[in-house]
Amino acid sequence: MPTSQKEDPAERLRTARHDIRNQLSNINLLIEQLKYEMQNAPADQRDCLHMITDSIEKIDSILKSTE
Amino acid sequence: MKKILIIDDEVNVALLLSKFLTRNGFDVSTASSGASGLEQLKAGNFNLVLCDYRLEDTDGREMLRQIKSNYPQTGVIIITGYSDIKMAVELIKMGAYDYITKPLYPDEILNTITKAIETHNALVEGQDDGPSASAGINRKQTVSATASGMVIGSSKASKELARQIELVAPTNYSVIILGESGTGKEETAKSIHMHSPRRNQPFVAMDCGSLTKELAASEFFGHEKGSFTGAFATKIGHFEMANGGTLFLDEVGNLSYEIQAALLRTVQERKVKRIGSTKEIDLDVRIIVATNENLQDGIMKGRFREDLYHRFNEFSIHMPPLRERGQDIMLLAEHFLKMSNAELNRNVTSFSPAVVECFMNYRWPGNIRELKNIVRRAALIAESNEITTKALPLEISNYKIPTLDYSTAGDVPEVREQRHDLKNAALEAEYDTILRVLKEVSYNKTKAAEILKIDRKTLYNKMKAINLK
Numbered sequence: 204m205p206t207s208q209k210e211d212p213a214e215r216l217r218t219a220r221h222d223i224r225n226q227l228s229n230i231n232l233l234i235e236q237l238k239y240e241m242q243n244a245p246a247d248q249r250d251c252l253h254m255i256t257d258s259i260e261k262i263d264s265i266l267k268s269t270e
Numbered sequence: 271m272k273k274i275l276i277i278d279d280e281v282n283v284a285l286l287l288s289k290f291l292t293r294n295g296f297d298v299s300t301a302s303s304g305a306s307g308l309e310q311l312k313a314g315n316f317n318l319v320l321c322d323y324r325l326e327d328t329d330g331r332e333m334l335r336q337i338k339s340n341y342p343q344t345g346v347i348i349i350t351g352y353s354d355i356k357m358a359v360e361l362i363k364m365g366a367y368d369y370i371t372k373p374l375y376p377d378e379i380l381n382t383i384t385k386a387i388e389t390h391n392a393l394v395e396g397q398d399d400g401p402s403a404s405a406g407i408n409r410k411q412t413v414s415a416t417a418s419g420m421v422i423g424s425s426k427a428s429k430e431l432a433r434q435i436e437l438v439a440p441t442n443y444s445v446i447i448l449g450e451s452g453t454g455k456e457e458t459a460k461s462i463h464m465h466s467p468r469r470n471q472p473f474v475a476m477d478c479g480s481l482t483k484e485l486a487a488s489e490f491f492g493h494e495k496g497s498f499t500g501a502f503a504t505k506i507g508h509f510e511m512a513n514g515g516t517l518f519l520d521e522v523g524n525l526s527y528e529i530q531a532a533l534l535r536t537v538q539e540r541k542v543k544r545i546g547s548t549k550e551i552d553l554d555v556r557i558i559v560a561t562n563e564n565l566q567d568g569i570m571k572g573r574f575r576e577d578l579y580h581r582f583n584e585f586s587i588h589m590p591p592l593r594e595r596g597q598d599i600m601l602l603a604e605h606f607l608k609m610s611n612a613e614l615n616r617n618v619t620s621f622s623p624a625v626v627e628c629f630m631n632y633r634w635p636g637n638i639r640e641l642k643n644i645v646r647r648a649a650l651i652a653e654s655n656e657i658t659t660k661a662l663p664l665e666i667s668n669y670k671i672p673t674l675d676y677s678t679a680g681d682v683p684e685v686r687e688q689r690h691d692l693k694n695a696a697l698e699a700e701y702d703t704i705l706r707v708l709k710e711v712s713y714n715k716t717k718a719a720e721i722l723k724i725d726r727k728t729l730y731n732k733m734k735a736i737n738l739k
Contacts, residue, residue, distance in 0.1 A: 217352070220351070220352075221324075221351035221352055221372075222351070224351040224371075224372035224373050225280060225283070225351050225372060227372065227373035228280075228283055228372045228373045228374040229280070229282050229283055229286070230373075231373055231374055231375055231376065232282075232283060232286035232287060232290060232374065232376060233286060235286070235290050235376040236286055236289060236290065239293060259373060263373055267353075270353070
């Protein structure tokens with residue numbers, strides 16, 4: 204019996220990766236916007252933004268390892 | 271200001287992207303569905319469309335198809351959450367400029383967009399005058415600066431080239447493009463394709479110089495699975511791939527005699543049969559070939575079939591070498607500098623007078639390709655915002671010597687003119703250059719070919735042609 208796309212775990216993982224990456228894009232763009240708005244903010248606040256970017260890169264590399 | 275349309279059903283992404291790009295100097299519009307995207311495209315001339323692959327009402331492939339058929343001069347970048355190489359290749363073949371995978375990184379996006387706009391730049395400039403991009407005058411403007419910037423320029427030689435492209439593009443003629451290595455033969459072929467009624471069909475380029483005898487047939491005609499040892503899967507040949515569009519054969523002079531015979535049959539009958547198959551497939555392919563050697567010479571020596579030559583030679587275009595395009599050299603150099611700045615995120619603004627002199631005197635054996643590489647390299651290593659001779663590679667200073675030799679015989683421009691008139695000037699110049707480079711590298715042909723920016727086979731052929739051993 205052929206499995207429908209929804210039941211196929213590989214397909215589910217693929218869709219999940221896609222959706223997570225969508226949200227990561229969103230966060231990346233928000234960081235860019237905040238960086239722009241916080242140009243005069245103290246350095247440690249701006250560092251936080253860099254740390255978030257690092258975490259996004261880590262999440263993406265975790266996703267890549269499941270491909 | 272360059273106009274960009276973002277089509278993405280994730281409203282937040284579209285909004286944030288739009289803010290980011292607006293800050294970076296673009297005029298941005300957004301659409302949240304395929305249908306509204308197409309509606310917006312009708313209203314304005316966009317330089318570039320950023321389109322998400324997964325849309326609620328359609329997908330990136332369909333959008334690309336529609337944009338390319340209705341607005342061929344608008345660049346398209348597809349954004350997707352799937353990293354699927356096969357899909358990427360397919361989209362690029364369909365005419366997408368690039369393919370960005372999510373997660374999006376703003377710097378990366380900006381870089382890709384800048385490059386895409388550089389490439390499509392001139393193509394859309396013409397549109398600013400009005401929507402009738404197919405009108406003769408507009409077409410001329412678009413031709414005058416295609417992708418690599420090969421045709422831009424105000425010299426007589428480049429204007430003549432633009433005129434010829436405009437003339438032959440709308441026809442179905444086969445074209446031979448003759449010219450030295452690096453003069454932009456492939457760009458010219460692309461330009462012909464882009465200005466022909468076939469522009470929405472595939473443009474397939476094939477380098478015949480790198481084909482082995484054994485592989486050539488299956489590359490051209492394809493093969494069926496199991497038709498010979500190693501044929502694990504059915505392969506579609508380049509003729510079939512280009513069906514409906516244009517097939518560009520580079521370095522056609524390097525094809526073996528046997529393959530030429532098979533090619534002649536296909537070109538004459540306009541039918542192709544995959545190896546191991548009995549089914550004939552009808553072909554509607556325009557053929558453009560390019561060569562850097564004198565094919566007629568090849569015919570005389572029995573290396574190239576005369577009948578095939580005449581099939582190809584319904585029209586021929588001579589690509590002027592860069593050294594004959596005097597005033598264009600700096601124009602092109604500045605164009606490449608701008609491109610390199612965008613690519614490397616640098617801000618190098620000018621060339622020092624000494625560099626300009628070097629550029630004008632140098633012989634550019636590798637032509638535009640060489641100029642582009644040298645400018646890119648210089649932009650990377652320049653220490654200030656001006657490129658000085660320090661940033662130029664040694665071979666340019668080495669080349670100063672022959673220029674001085676010529677200048678002892680009189681004023682340089684005058685000598686140029688004389689050479690221009692002489693029938694064998696190009697050959698002589700090649701002879702001089704090849705000999706000098708060979709001497710410099712102690713007759714190591716691989717090294718010489720590298721410096722001359724031609725492949726080794728071409729060097730051998732040239733050495734043979736001018737009786738160098």
